[in-house]
Amino acid sequence: MSTQEKEWGLITEFTSSKDIFHAAEKLRDEGFKKFECYTPFPIHGMDDAMGLKPTKLPWLILVCGLTGLATATGLQIITNADLYPMIIGGKPNGVGSLVAFIPVMFELSILFSAFGAVFGMIGINGLPKLYNPVFKHEAFKKVTDDGFFVVVSVDDPKYNTQKTTEFLEKIGGKDVTVIND
Amino acid sequence: MIDMTLNPNADNPAQRTPLVQGGMDFKDVSHAVCDISERKTPKIWFLCLLASLSCLGLLKTAIIYLIWEGTGIWGLNNPTYWGWAIVNFVFWVGIGHAGTLISAILFLLRQDWRTGVNRFAEAMTLMAVACAGVFPGIHIGRVWCAYWLFPVPNQMTLWPNFHSPLLWDVFAVSTYATVSLLFWYVGLIPDVATMRDRAKTKYRKIAYGVLALGWTGANKHWQRYEKAYAILAALATPLVLSVHTIVSFDFTVSNLPGWHTTIFPPYFVAGAVFSGFAMVITLMTVVRHIYKLENIITIRHLENMCKIILLTGTLVGYAYAIEFFIAWYSGVEYESYAFINRAFGQYGWAYFIMIGCNVISPQFFWFKWCRTNVIFMFVISIFVNIGMWFERFVITMTLSNDFLPSSWDYYAPTIWDISTFVGSFGLFFTLLLLFLRFLPIVAISEVKNCIPEADPHHGDHH
Numbered sequence: 001m002s003t004q005e006k007e008w009g010l011i012t013e014f015t016s017s018k019d020i021f022h023a024a025e026k027l028r029d030e031g032f033k034k035f036e037c038y039t040p041f042p043i044h045g046m047d048d049a050m051g052l053k054p055t056k057l058p059w060l061i062l063v064c065g066l067t068g069l070a071t072a073t074g075l076q077i078i079t080n081a082d083l084y085p086m087i088i089g090g091k092p093n094g095v096g097s098l099v100a101f102i103p104v105m106f107e108l109s110i111l112f113s114a115f116g117a118v119f120g121m122i123g124i125n126g127l128p129k130l131y132n133p134v135f136k137h138e139a140f141k142k143v144t145d146d147g148f149f150v151v152v153s154v155d156d157p158k159y160n161t162q163k164t165t166e167f168l169e170k171i172g173g174k175d176v177t178v179i180n181d
Numbered sequence: 182m183i184d185m186t187l188n189p190n191a192d193n194p195a196q197r198t199p200l201v202q203g204g205m206d207f208k209d210v211s212h213a214v215c216d217i218s219e220r221k222t223p224k225i226w227f228l229c230l231l232a233s234l235s236c237l238g239l240l241k242t243a244i245i246y247l248i249w250e251g252t253g254i255w256g257l258n259n260p261t262y263w264g265w266a267i268v269n270f271v272f273w274v275g276i277g278h279a280g281t282l283i284s285a286i287l288f289l290l291r292q293d294w295r296t297g298v299n300r301f302a303e304a305m306t307l308m309a310v311a312c313a314g315v316f317p318g319i320h321i322g323r324v325w326c327a328y329w330l331f332p333v334p335n336q337m338t339l340w341p342n343f344h345s346p347l348l349w350d351v352f353a354v355s356t357y358a359t360v361s362l363l364f365w366y367v368g369l370i371p372d373v374a375t376m377r378d379r380a381k382t383k384y385r386k387i388a389y390g391v392l393a394l395g396w397t398g399a400n401k402h403w404q405r406y407e408k409a410y411a412i413l414a415a416l417a418t419p420l421v422l423s424v425h426t427i428v429s430f431d432f433t434v435s436n437l438p439g440w441h442t443t444i445f446p447p448y449f450v451a452g453a454v455f456s457g458f459a460m461v462i463t464l465m466t467v468v469r470h471i472y473k474l475e476n477i478i479t480i481r482h483l484e485n486m487c488k489i490i491l492l493t494g495t496l497v498g499y500a501y502a503i504e505f506f507i508a509w510y511s512g513v514e515y516e517s518y519a520f521i522n523r524a525f526g527q528y529g530w531a532y533f534i535m536i537g538c539n540v541i542s543p544q545f546f547w548f549k550w551c552r553t554n555v556i557f558m559f560v561i562s563i564f565v566n567i568g569m570w571f572e573r574f575v576i577t578m579t580l581s582n583d584f585l586p587s588s589w590d591y592y593a594p595t596i597w598d599i600s601t602f603v604g605s606f607g608l609f610f611t612l613l614l615l616f617l618r619f620l621p622i623v624a625i626s627e628v629k630n631c632i633p634e635a636d637p638h639h640g641d642h643h
Contacts, residue, residue, distance in 0.1 A: 021637030024400075040207060041371075041626040042403035043637055055405045061412055079332060079340035086342050103349040103427050107356040110420045114360045114413060118367055121409035125402045128394035135397075143398045144375040144626075146207035 005180035008133045009153045010164055011140070012173030017043050019172055020148040024049040026171045027150070034156035038134070038149040057124060061116040068112025072105040133181045151179070205476055207629050214372075214623045215379050217472050222618065225471075230614050236607020243600040244319055252322045254597045261580045261592040266320030268573040269602050271428055272456070273313035273609075274354065275449075275569060278421055279457025280306025281361060284368070285417035288410075294485055296627040297478045300372075301468065302461050303365040304622070308612040309460070310358045312605045317350070319601075346430040353427040360420055364413050367406070370396050372621040425453040432576065439519035439579035442507065448500035452569060455493035455539070458486050459565035466559045468617065477623055480553050487552040490565065494543030497572075501540065519579055527591055528578045531571050538568020 014020040020037055027035050028051040037046060047054070080086060081093040091097055122128070134140050134151060143149055150173060152164055165176045205213070247254060257264045280302035287295040318327050330351045332341055341348050374396035377389035396402070429449035432440040462483065469478040508520040524532045542564040545551040552558065582589050616622065629635055 017635055018637045037400040038398045039400065039403070040211075040375075040398060041629045041635060042407050043400070043635070045637060046400050047404050049637075050400060052401065052404060055408050057405055057408050058412060075332060076343040080343045084338065084340045086344070088342070088344060091344065097344060100344040103346075103423070103430070104343060104352045106423060107349075107352040107420075107427075110416050110423075111356040111359060113416050114363050117409045117412045117416070118363045121367070121405045122394065124405055127396065127402075128391075130390060130395045132395055132397055141378040144371065144378045144396075145211045 007154050007161070008179045008181035009151045010159075010161070010168060010176055011134065011137050011149055011151045011179050012168045012176040013139060014148040014150065014172060014174070017148060020150065021046060021049050023150055023168075023171045023173065027152070030158070030167065032152060032156055032158055034153040034159075036151050036153070038140075038143045038147075038151065040144055040146060040148075055124070057117070057120050060120045060124075061113050064116025064120070065109045065113035068108040068110070069105055071112070072108035073101065076101040076104060133179050137177060137179055139175070205632070206634070207632065210477065210628050210632070211375050211379070211625055213474065213477060214621050214625050214628075215376055217617070217622060218376070218619055219379065219381075226614065226618060230611065233607050233610035233614055236604055237611050238604075238607070239600050240315070240604025240607055243597050243604055244315075246597065247319055247601075248324050252320070254595060256592055256594045256598055258590045258592060260583050260585075260588050260590055261578070263320075263577050263580060264592060265574075265594055265598040265602060266316045267431075268570065268577050269605060270313050270316035270320075271449075271573045272570050273309045273316070273605065274357075274428055275425065275453035275456045275573075276460045277306040277309035277313065277357070277361070277457060278425060278450075278453040279461045280304070280309075281357075281364070281417050281421040282454055282457065283461070284364060285414040285421060288414040289418060292485075293631050294482050296624055296631055297482050298461065298465060298486070298623075299627070300365075300368060300624040301465060301622050302457075303361065303368065304613070304616045304620075305461060305464065306361050306457075307358070307365060308609050308616075309457075310354070310361060311612060312609050313354065314358065315605060315608070317354075346427065346434045349427045349430060353424045357420060357424045360413070360417055364417055367410060367413065368624055368627075369620065370394060370406075371398065371626040372624060374398070375625050376621060422450055425449045437519075437579060437583060438513070438515035439508075439523065440576070442504065444500055444504060444507070448497065448504075451493045451496040451500065452539075452572060455490060455497055455543075456566060456569035458490050458493070459562040459569070462486055462490070462558055462562035463566060464613070466555050466562075468622070470555075472617075472622070474623065477628055480555075483555065483558060484552045487546045487558055490562070491543050491546035494539060494546075494565065498540035501536065515584065519582070522582055523575060523579065526582065528575060528581070531575050531578070535568050535571040535575050538564040539572060542568070 014023055017039065020039065021043060024035075024037050024046060028049065035050075037043075037050060039046075077095065080097075081095075085093045087093060091100075134149075137149075139147065140149060141147075150168070152159060152168070156164075158164070161178065168176045255264055255266070280299075283295050283302045284299045287299075317330075318324065321327060329335070330341060330348065332343075341351075370393060373389050374393040377386065377393045380386040380389055426446035426449065429445035433442060433445040435441060465478060465486075466483065469475055505520050505524075508516045511517075523529075542561050545557070545561060550557075551561070578592060581592050
């Protein structure tokens with residue numbers, strides 16, 4: 001096993017949500033693509049400031065919801081009309097009694113959509129991920145309290161340890177540090 | 182700098198002080214909330230836990246004896262097969278509704294004041310639903326056959342009847358419990374990460390580290406997180422309305438006078454919100470005092486909840502009146518009899534407790550003094566809790582006087598009915614105390630978002 005550490009990115013700190021917001025705008029305008037802002041709460045308008053596209057999560061949730069609807073419809077029609085038809089008070093079975101099936105159809109659509117929303121969000125975010133190179137940075141603990149950090153990844157086409165450090169300092173970043181993986 | 186001349190309770194939003202008072206910054210908010218579970222456990226907590234565990238023991242005993250002996254130990258009789266089990270079930274499910282309402286509907290309506298109270302209310306929802314779940318599970322008599330409620334293939338190749346409102350309940354309540362749990366957990370992730378980063382001991386680091394899933398607060402994550410949260414809120418909103426609607430179908434879909442009415446779904450939902458908010462006030466007034474959270478859970482939060490209690494309490498009063506009116510207007514003698522009997526029959530005492538607690542007591546909240554006095558609202562909220570239990574009791578007791586006068590009987594609870602009900606509070610408070618001790622009871626990241634400095638354009642003059 002190699003113990004050699006590889007450069008992972010540059011981390012820098014800002015003092016307020018306002019500073020990090022404007023820093024993100026400058027990084028975006030400068031042409032940086034692979035940088036990330038870490039904040040203790042979501043900052044409104046940050047997606048535009050960073051030049052992020054909207055997430056595709058809603059589409060996933062829609063697909064899950066429709067799957068739930070189909071599951072409920074299938075389950076009820078198959079069990080109550082085909083496998084064990086119960087005729088109560090002369091009420092018709094199968095599609096004829098769809099009205100009675102609506103509550104379960106509704107509930108399962110919601111249930112599956114909720115699974116889609118939560119596990120979709122966790123999955124697309126690549127969580128759970130208990131190891132992350134940013135955690136090596138001692139000051140990073142503040143991020144869930146009142147810290148605002150920007151990390152520029154080595155994968156960014158414009159990345160250059162020297163020049164990027166200078167740029168980050170120019171836009172107001174404090175303590176620009178190299179993080180190794 | 183916060184202008185202290187502003188009025189925290191002003192009706193005009195432009196004249197209000199921020200939701201977080203006392204000039205707290207981001208750090209203060211994390212500290213105020215996390216410190217609750219970091220500081221040494223107060224003795225009172227152990228005392229409360231001991232009391233709750235004793236109650237929980239009572240519930241366990243009552244259930245074990247029930248399984249051993251059968252439902253005969255309850256006061257059930259020939260027309261009244263449902264008894265307290267269903268009363269308690271509807272009561273507890275109703276309590277849960279405030280949590281989802283605060284987190285989902287108020288979120289969609291952009292009501293920022295929800296952030297101070299939503300975490301706690303959501304936790305209350307989960308615990309109330311856990312208590313509710315006990316009753317349908319045990320009231321069926323042959324408890325070991327409870328799995329027949331679920332559509333699983335069994336040895337008799339018999340499937341549950343999906344035309345039945347009782348089965349709709351199974352789906353509605355289990356979906357509600359699951360979605361509430363997911364909603365609560367998603368909200369917890371960033372705050373548990375705060376706890377993780379503040380943790381000093383090894384066990385805390387591991388426990389919160391695992392729960393936080395490695396949350397870093399990356400903006401890409403926040404983007405998806407916020408989208409997921411908003412969609413969950415949009416899903417939970419119709420869900421919370423549907424759950425109590427479906428619970429009301431248990432009654433409505435039957436042909437019994439007093440039950441077979443279309444007003445039940447909206448009336449049950451209003452009642453659920455009413456009792457849920459009352460329970461939030463009952464618990465919140467105590468918790469904010471003990472944990473000194475007055476700057477985060479302000480009087481404005483409590484006042485807003487009082488206003489919701491006033492609204493829903495009045496809706497419930499309207500429902501009582503219209504039920505009576507329709508019973509007369511319909512000209513159906515069974516229906517009229519059911520209502521006259523409800524108010525003036527053998528359970529008349531319960532009916533008037535219900536009217537007194539649910540219709541009259543919230544009317545005090547028209548007055549500002551009543552909405553802003555913590556002790557007063559605590560007392561009223563207790564009345565509402567009692568009144569809403571009696572509402573379900575009154576509705577269920579219609580069973581005692583059905584179509585056949587020869588089977589009429591008076592339902593009286595036995596010691597085991599009472600033990601089971603009291604014991605369910607033990608379950609509720611045990612879970613609640615554990616939550617208070619180990620998890621952030623206020624949504625830290627959301628509260629921070631309400632501080633003016635969180636806005637990147639704060640102080641800009643456009």
